[in-house]
Amino acid sequence: MADIIIKNAYVLTMDPDSGDLKNGTVVIEDGKITEIGEKTKESADTVIDAKGSVVMPGLANTHTHAAMTLFRGYADDLQLAEWLEKNIWPAESQLKAEDVYKGSLLACLEMIKSGTTSFADMYFYMDETAKAVEASGLRASLSHGLIELWNEEKGETDLKEGKRFVRAWQGAADGRIKTMYGPHAPNTCSEEFLIKVKEEAHKDGAGLHIHVLETEAELNAMKERYGKCSVHLLEDIGFFGPDVLAAHCVWLSDGDIEILRQRGVNVSHNPISNMKLASGIAPVHKMLERGVNVTLGTDGCASNNNLDLFEEMKTAALLHKVSTGNPTALPARQVLEMATVNGAKALGTETGMLKVGRKADVIILDMKKPHLTPCFDVPSHLVYSAKGCDVRTTIVDGKVLMDNYRVLALDEEKVIEEARTAAEELVARVNA
Ligand SMILES: O=c1[nH]cnc2c1ncn2[C@@H]1O[C@H](CO)[C@@H](O)[C@H]1O
Ligand SMILES: [Zn+2]
Structure with missing residues (x-):
């Protein structure tokens, strides 16, 4: 006997070896997909x-700072340096x-409700994010953010905490949690x-999650300090490999893309x-053309201001049409993809x-x-017309986290209320 059968659905497999089914069935057992037909x-x-x-695969948000939901709408309409350093x-x-x-x-709740089933995060107090992932049923690759800022002592402290975190949580929550190292950026x-x-x-056999060439200011600072850009620096120290997740990559040269x-x-x-x-505008069209694995992320809620990957998909599609002058x-x-x-x-x-x-991370859209x-x-509707709130059911690892718009994994009202109070008290402390 199977655990879950989803029937009478349009099945968008995203599998290059098999097409979509206009009226199909997906069977799930022991956390895996066992039959499609x-x-x-x-x-x-x-x-x-x-x-x-x-019915389709759940979405992956490959760059976010989940706890920054607390700063949603806190410091909008500012330059990155002023936004980050002053606010x-x-x-x-x-x-x-x-x-x-x-x-x-709160971030996990928002992701479950908008069809995101896995995410990559870099932040602080990561035990807490890991506990939230564990409780929510989502899948995540988590890292403690390492911001050394040329302070050797801070670097040591951060790295020690990063290592403790990696070792404590690698493979936790039935393998739903993976851990990474999170050096913040080549200019920090x-x-x-x-x-x-x-x-x-x-x-430790862990991956690396890093911000790379997000701003022109980073590019200029790197050229001044090292006489080369972030990508060339990382290449020269042997940092790069398929275990590296590089967020942003906006200010790339053609040579950087090749690396x-x-x-x-x-x-x-x-x-x-x-x-x-x-x-700026990342050269995504070029990267995809050359065969770079380009994924999508929302970044934190202070610079988005939500975690809806359906919005992100539409924005990506539109941005690169207008920036290349090519609607195709x-x-x-x-x-x-x-x-x-x-x-x-x-x-x-x-x-x-x-x-x-494959593991059964599956969403159903109404x-x-x-x-x-x-x-x-x-596919066209999913990118250009749908929204995260059209997701009615979210399944991760074969477990139903949301059933027909009802979140089973978390107490929705309590999560919202506690996050709201925490954010207000936090901002009161900042202004005190
Ligand atoms: O877009 C961004 N660029 C650079 N830093 C960021 C961005 N979004 C969040 N953070 C910052 O990265 C650290 C996580 O370890 C946090 O300080 C967070 O505020
Ligand atoms: Zn970020």
Whole structure:
């Protein structure tokens, strides 16, 4: 007997070896997809009639700072340096562990409700984010942010905490939690420090999550300090490999793109954050053309201001059409690939496709809505018309976290209320 059968759905597999099914069935057992077809002979405890719905792989948010939900709308319409150094960092200095728990739990709730089933995070008090992931049922790759700022002592302290975190949580929550090292950026960590972090990550078999060339200011600072850009510095110290997740990658030269491709680096494109902070436009069209694994991220809620990957998909598709002057750039299916298949590859998670043997991270979208009617092309609707709130059911690791808009994994009202109170008290401490 299976655990879950989803029937009568449009099945968007995202599997290059098999097409979509207009009216199909997905069977889930022991956390995995065991059958996909027109019909099944199986029976199951839970049978979901998905008539008028689309079933597809859950989305992967490859760059966020979950607890920054607490700073949603806190410091908008500012330059990145002023935003980060004058507003966000002083506010973060007042953060307590329990704030990070409440903010992360709010983020998990928002992700479950908008179809994101896995995410990559870099922040502080990461035990709390890990506990929130554990409680929520989501899948995540978590790292403690290392901001050395050329202070050797701070570097040591951060790295020690990063290592403790990696060792404490690697493979936790039935393997739903993976850990990474999170050196913040090449302009906030020294060359020597980045080398040390890379060595520790290799020793522990953990990945590396880093911001790269987000702003022109970073590019200029790197050229001044080292006579080369961040990508060349990281290349020269042997930092790059398929275990690296590089967020932003806005200010790339063609040579940089070639390095990222050769090293199999995973790029997290965050169009909304880049547009909001006016950081620039990442050369995503070129990267994809050359075969770089480009994925999608929202960045934190202070620079987005939500975690809805459906919004991110639409923004990516539109931004690269207007920036290349080519309306055929980033078509809907390619954008969906970035948010599913490519994201899963970057996080190393055996998800991202509906395929027999893959882990069952699955979402169901309700298509019987005014803004989704009529429907000639499902991928096109998912990118250009749908919103996260059209997701009615979210399944991770074969467990139903939200059933027909009802969140089972968390107490929704309590999570919202506690995060709201924590955020207000935090801002009161900052202003005191
Ligand atoms: O877009 C961004 N660029 C640079 N830093 C960021 C961005 N968003 C969040 N953080 C900062 O990264 C640290 C996580 O370890 C936090 O200080 C967070 O505020
Ligand atoms: Zn970030």
